[in-house]
Amino acid sequence: MxxxxxxxxxxxxxxxxxxxxxxxxxxxxxxxxxxxxxxxxxxxxxxEVRAAVVAVAHHTPATVTLTLRPNGNWNGARAGQYVRFAVEIDGVRRTRCFSLAGSEHRTDGLIEITAKVNPTGTVSAYLKRNARPGQIVALSQAEGEFVLPAALPEHILLISGGSGITPVMSILRTLTDRRYTGRITFLHYATGPEDVVYRDELAALAAANPLLTLAPAYPRLPGTGRLRGRFDREHLLEIAPDYAEALCYACGPASLLDAVGALWWAEEIGDRLRIERFATPAPPTGAGDATGEVRFGRSGVSTPGDGRTLLEQAEAAGLRPEYGCRMGICHTCTSVKSSGSVRNVLNGTITAEPGERIQLCINAPCGDVELDI
Structure with a gap:
């Protein structure tokens, strides 16, 4: 406070x-x-951790960067971590997870997030249009294990794609502030140079540090960038042939992370890979039991079960439960299940304990279910 x-x-x-x-x-x-x-x-x-927006920047057409001053309840963060970010939109608090982009050694008490704008989304589109200095938002404490070890290795390999650059940028800024004396190799994949959020800063860091190798790649623009095409082993052999000995941090779209992970595990060096995903596999439609009834006790509303997640069925019934990520990460949609059985659509686990707290976005009903909503 x-x-x-x-x-x-x-x-x-x-x-x-x-x-x-x-x-x-x-x-x-x-x-x-x-x-x-x-x-x-x-x-x-x-x-509660609350923060004031002190600056808003639009580095690319598809992103918005907020600089925030949190109150005294903020416990600080390690490079690579994320926060659950909540803002009120049309009277409803909406929550999303955003990685922190700043150095953990920043001394002015400010933190930074960059959001990729989803034109049909709620929070990112709202921030792009409406974020202003002086606006108050709510934050969780920093979370996540995508962090640097206590003892730094001699070579750190960073791989990012699109908005996945944000936690990787936090790591790079932190290493710079620590005056890290090892090698840093940074491969970044984007649709074009104008879409790289921190392009000018990256160029300046590379110019100032001879041990930092920056390798941008623009797969959709043949003949541009330092690398050609999508990520593959040849990129690593060209830029960092000793990649197997480095500690690698990767964040970006699923296709990039799947390719990176497949290579590391095929070469049996998966213990030297750290991956941060912005999304989990989408819950399958019809993942639950399409029989029975879903009752929302406090609202006095009932609806036939149709196999979708409880969050989707609540919204279809006209209710507006709070939610954030819609994929089981942020826990914003957690509610009390008064009775009945539900199945976690991500791992198939079925639970039937009365009074348990469940995440609406990743649980579907198995027969009759009542929720305290």
Whole structure:
């Protein structure tokens, strides 16, 4: 919580004890302490990480970059991690996962995210059109294991495609701030030079560091870029023939990551590969039992089961449960299942425990199910 008045003088711990005391909790029912703190300063919160947008940049036509100043609840991040980012759109809080792009050694307290805009999407398109300095958003603490080891190897290989450059850029910026003395090889795949978000910065970093090799590739534009065509082993042999000895970080579209993973595992060097995926396999349509009834208890709504995920069936019934990634990553759509059995459409696991919390986006009903929605 950012406190710049009397709270700052008495100290965060004393203020937190006061604000979370039974007396204050009782006085602020039913809205809670944060609702009243927000009337004074929208960044103030007892526990939630909130952040103010301090800058908005449009480096390419299809991206938007936000620089954010989080409040004092922010615990910091390691290079390569991501946050769950929440913004209110038309009265509904929408959540998406975004990788952090900045160095973990940044000293001004600011963090940076870059979103690739999906023209038919909700959050990214909203941010492209409407993000402004001073806007307040909510964040989770940083998450993810796509991070650097404590002991750095002599050679780090970075492979990214499209918007997958963001966590890889965080790693590169961090290595630069650490004055890393090993080799860095960076292969980046994009539709064209104008679509590379950090193109000018990458060129400047490469010019300043003789141990950094930058190899852009534009598969759709033959004759451009340093590499030709889509990723393959020949690219590695041309740029980094000792790639098998490097520690590799890869992030980008599924086709790129599948090709990278297949090569590393075929050569039995998978233990030296770190992959960050922005998507999981899409839940199959008809993944559940197309019989029975789905009841939404608090809403008093029922609908025949049709085999789709519970999130899809709730929306089809006219409800608006909160959701974020729609693929089982962010947990925004987690709700209580009062009764019935559901099947996880990603791994096939069936659970029937009453009162359990489930993710609506990756669970489909098996027969009659009731949800506390």
């Amino acid at each position: 950012v406190l710049n008045s009397s709270f700052a003088r008495v100290g965060w711990r004393r203020a937190h004890r006061l604000l979370t005391s039974r007396a204050v909790t009782a006085l602020t029912v039913p809205h809670g302490v944060d609702r009243y703190l927000g009337l004074i300063n929208p960044l103030w919160s007892v526990n």
